[in-house]
Amino acid sequence: MSAVGARGLASAAAEAMSLTWRSAPGGVSGYVFVTLAEAAAPIATAWMTKSVIDRLAAPEGEVTGLALGLAASGLAAAALPGIARYLRVQTGRRARVVATDRLFAAAERQVGLRRFEDPVFLDRLRLAQESAGATGDLVSGVCGSLHGVLSLVGFVASLLILSPAMTALVLLAAVPVLVAELLLSRRRATLQWETEQIHRREFFYSRLLTGVQAATEIRLFGIGAFLRARMMAERRVADTAESRMDRRELVTQGGLTALSASVAGAGLWWAIVAARQGSISVGDVAMFIAAVGGVQAALNSLVSSVASTHQLLLTFSHYVAVIRTEPDLLSVDEGTASELRRGIELRDVWFRYSDDHAWVLRGADLTIPHGSAVALVGLNGAGKSTLIKLLCRMYDPTRGTILWDGVDLRDIPPAQLRERISAVFQDHMNFDMSAAENIGLGDLPSLNDPVRIRDAAVRAGVHDKISQLPRGYDTLLTRMFFSEADKGDPETGVVLSGGQWQRLALARALVRDGRDLMILDEPSSGLDPEAEHEVHTRIREYRAGRTSLLISHRLSAVRDADLIAVLHEGRVAELGAHEMLLAADGHYARLFRLQAAGYQEAR
Numbered sequence: 377m378s379a380v381g382a383r384g385l386a387s388a389a390a391e392a393m394s395l396t397w398r399s400a401p402g403g404v405s406g407y408v409f410v411t412l413a414e415a416a417a418p419i420a421t422a423w424m425t426k427s428v429i430d431r432l433a434a435p436e437g438e439v440t441g442l443a444l445g446l447a448a449s450g451l452a453a454a455a456l457p458g459i460a461r462y463l464r465v466q467t468g469r470r471a472r473v474v475a476t477d478r479l480f481a482a483a484e485r486q487v488g489l490r491r492f493e494d495p496v497f498l499d500r501l502r503l504a505q506e507s508a509g510a511t512g513d514l515v516s517g518v519c520g521s522l523h524g525v526l527s528l529v530g531f532v533a534s535l536l537i538l539s540p541a542m543t544a545l546v547l548l549a550a551v552p553v554l555v556a557e558l559l560l561s562r563r564r565a566t567l568q569w570e571t572e573q574i575h576r577r578e579f580f581y582s583r584l585l586t587g588v589q590a591a592t593e594i595r596l597f598g599i600g601a602f603l604r605a606r607m608m609a610e611r612r613v614a615d616t617a618e619s620r621m622d623r624r625e626l627v628t629q630g631g632l633t634a635l636s637a638s639v640a641g642a643g644l645w646w647a648i649v650a651a652r653q654g655s656i657s658v659g660d661v662a663m664f665i666a667a668v669g670g671v672q673a674a675l676n677s678l679v680s681s682v683a684s685t686h687q688l689l690l691t692f693s694h695y696v697a698v699i700r701t702e703p704d705l706l707s708v709d710e711g712t713a714s715e716l717r718r719g720i721e722l723r724d725v726w727f728r729y730s731d732d733h734a735w736v737l738r739g740a741d742l743t744i745p746h747g748s749a750v751a752l753v754g755l756n757g758a759g760k761s762t763l764i765k766l767l768c769r770m771y772d773p774t775r776g777t778i779l780w781d782g783v784d785l786r787d788i789p790p791a792q793l794r795e796r797i798s799a800v801f802q803d804h805m806n807f808d809m810s811a812a813e814n815i816g817l818g819d820l821p822s823l824n825d826p827v828r829i830r831d832a833a834v835r836a837g838v839h840d841k842i843s844q845l846p847r848g849y850d851t852l853l854t855r856m857f858f859s860e861a862d863k864g865d866p867e868t869g870v871v872l873s874g875g876q877w878q879r880l881a882l883a884r885a886l887v888r889d890g891r892d893l894m895i896l897d898e899p900s901s902g903l904d905p906e907a908e909h910e911v912h913t914r915i916r917e918y919r920a921g922r923t924s925l926l927i928s929h930r931l932s933a934v935r936d937a938d939l940i941a942v943l944h945e946g947r948v949a950e951l952g953a954h955e956m957l958l959a960a961d962g963h964y965a966r967l968f969r970l971q972a973a974g975y976q977e978a979r
């Protein structure tokens with residue numbers, strides 16, 4: 377585990393406190409007040425009990441006021457825990473909302489994709505999510521510690537009056553308890569960090585086994601039991617580590633409990649002997665018993681509150697680390713991306729995913745002139761999708777620059793740049809939402825504009841299909857949820873085919889009309905020949921006079937492009953129009969003839 381020192385813990389505590397205070401100042405104040413009253417009630421009860429016993433033992437003692445006081449403190453002792461619980465839950469709930477919102481906003485602030493491919497960040501993110509939900513527990517931990525301190529001070533003061541030696545003994549006995557509990561809580565937080573990967577892998581297998589996405593392959597390949605065994609193996613590894621920790625806790629806490637009991641027994645022995653000898657009163661004995669019990673209970677609750685707060689803070693430090701994580705890419709806040717007039721230029725672009733990975737691009741040069749339809753072709757793994765991720769600034773080139781009308785992409789605010797781009801990605805998302813939402817997410821204002829959504833669907837050739845769905849554009853494209861319109865009827869959810877999803881992704885890109893650059897990464901790979909022809913005809917119409925970059929392995933679809941770039945060994949190895957590249961007789965010509973021959977043979 378990344379070591380969290382005292383400063384890290386203090387910073388996590390300050391963050392948690394300020395977050396909770398800002399989310400529910402009234403609730404926190406009320407909770408602190410009730411905690412103080414809760415701590416004072418047993419001390420008042422003990423003193424009043426002692427006075428009542430002493431006055432009852434005296435010939436004419438007046439006890440009415442004390443009896444009323446006792447009844448009032450009894451009432452408070454009974455009612456306050458419920459009120460405290462209510463305030464704690466309410467405060468925790470509000471803090472959780474704010475903490476969760478801030479956490480997700482922090483994840484969104486990551487400009488590119490790099491952090492989401494970093495296992496350490498992913499572990500931290502999951503622990504941060506967990507601790508965002510437990511922010512309220514931190515407040516109750518702190519209030520519990522406050523409660524413990526106050527009870528302790530009250531009872532220690534009472535005990536001090538009766539026996540300073542006994543007081544010292546009780547307090548000394550608490551030191552090993554506190555140290556042991558703090559060590560245990562640190563160990564538990566370390567364990568939580570160490571087992572995080574295991575929990576994520578277990579979660580991965582459990583999702584595979586219960587989700588619809590993998591269900592077909594799991595059944596056909598008969599790998600359910602295999603995956604379940606892997607999931608259970610992860611569970612067992614985590615369980616073994618956690619059981620070891622539980623045993624360590626049991627042994628430590630058993631020893632500490634024996635120590636506390638011995639101290640209490642010795643104290644009781646002393647009090648009885650002292651009362652027999654007449655050096656303390658019967659009321660003092662009652663007070664002594666209450667004080668020793670009170671000190672020990674307060675110490676126990678203090679120690680366990682401090683230990684659990686300590687552990688929560690160690691976990692919460694991951695939350696603090698995530699919300700303070702620097703964006704993965706340096707970006708400017710000022711400025712706008714100008715409307716594209718000249719073009720986009722990749723100048724000697726080198727890129728690898730990390731220092732341990734091989735180079736994907738090795739000095740790629742390419743210009744996408746404004747208003748032209750450019751196609752990018754190359755073998756699997758040549759780096760085509762990587763190149764478009766660089767264009768959208770999901771990563772920065774390791775070396776070299778990408779220029780938007782002569783301006784380095786790094787000098788344009790990423791959101792502004794992306795405003796000017798529309799895209800269909802090869803690994804496009806299928807959102808478990810309605811058909812209209814699946815299209816409208818491409819341009820949020822269009823979500824409330826059925827005409828634009830319909831128009832995009834028509835252009836992507838998916839309107840007829842959507843019109844036939846049980847609730848048209850409002851049909852939910854999943855069987856996982858109900859929608860408002862479904863009225864709880866799961867039968868209305870629809871699952872689309874791969875090609876239909878692909879058309880929907882195209883519609884999502886098309887609803888984002890009027891952008892300066894359209895990226896189409898394999899927009900027709902899942903379509904039947906007729907649909908593919910139709911989609912490419914539409915795409916061709918769309919691309920005429922617009923700046924676009926099309927990636928396709930179907931070379932017949934790229935032959936009309938103004939420029940075809942062949943990516944080979946990390947460079948643009950060939951560039952030109954179809955006829956020119958055929959005449960050059962290079963990679964493109966070879967691939968084109970190979971594909972064409974396949975169709976010829978089939979005749």
Ligand SMILES: Nc1ncnc2c1ncn2[C@@H]1O[C@H](COP(=O)(O)OP(=O)(O)OP(=O)(O)O)[C@@H](O)[C@H]1O
Binds near residue numbers: 736754755757758
């Ligand atoms: N997130 C990533 N992390 C590490 N390596 C990656 C990542 N994404 C892609 N790669 C690697 O980069 C190389 C280029 O991949 P890319 O997806 O850009 O190729 P492509 O030309 O689009 O291939 P295809 O035609 O199969 O879609 C591949 O070797 C791939 O393994």
